[in-house]
Amino acid sequence: MRGTRVSSTTIILALLAMAVIALADLSLKQSAGKISPSLGTLIYAATSIVIPLAWAAWTKRTSGLNASVEGVCWSVAVGLLFSVFTGLMFVIFSRGVELSVGSPAIRMGGIVLAAILGIVVFREGITFRYLAGFALTAVGVFLVVTR
Numbered sequence: 001m002r003g004t005r006v007s008s009t010t011i012i013l014a015l016l017a018m019a020v021i022a023l024a025d026l027s028l029k030q031s032a033g034k035i036s037p038s039l040g041t042l043i044y045a046a047t048s049i050v051i052p053l054a055w056a057a058w059t060k061r062t063s064g065l066n067a068s069v070e071g072v073c074w075s076v077a078v079g080l081l082f083s084v085f086t087g088l089m090f091v092i093f094s095r096g097v098e099l100s101v102g103s104p105a106i107r108m109g110g111i112v113l114a115a116i117l118g119i120v121v122f123r124e125g126i127t128f129r130y131l132a133g134f135a136l137t138a139v140g141v142f143l144v145v146t147r
Contacts, residue, residue: 032093041087
C-alpha cells in the first residue's frame with residue numbers, strides 16, 4: 001500500500017465498520033449463555049440476510065448486479081466462514097470469556113493471520129515499518145490475553 005492514498009470516505013466507512021463489529025460483539029456476548037450456540041448462530045444467519053437482500057435489490061434497480069462463478073464461490077466461503085466464526089464466538093462467550101479480552105484477542109489474532117495470508121498468498125509487500133506494526137500487534141494480543 002506504499003504511496004496509496006485512502007479517501008476520507010474510505011476512512012469513515014472503516015470507522016463505521018469498526019463500530020458495527022464492536023456492537024455485534026457486544027450483542028453476541030449479551031446473548032451467549034442465554035441461548036444455545038447453535039440456535040444463536042442460526043438466528044444470526046437468518047437475520048443477516050435482511051440488509052444484503054435490500055442492498056442487492058437496490059443495486060439491481062440502480063446499476064445492475066454482476067457475478068462470476070469465482071466471485072459466487074468465494075462469497076459462499078465468506079458466508080460459511082462467518083457462520084463458523086459466529087458459532088465459535090457463541091461457544092467462547094458462553095464459557096465465560098470476557099468481551100474485553102476475547103474479542104480483541106481473537107480479532108487481533110485474526111488480523112495477524114490475515115496479514116500473513118496477504119503476504120504469502122497475494123505476495124503483498126513487507127517493509128520495516130510493517131514488520132514493526134506486526135510485532136506491536138502480536139505484543140498487543142499477548143498483553144490483552146494475559147492482563
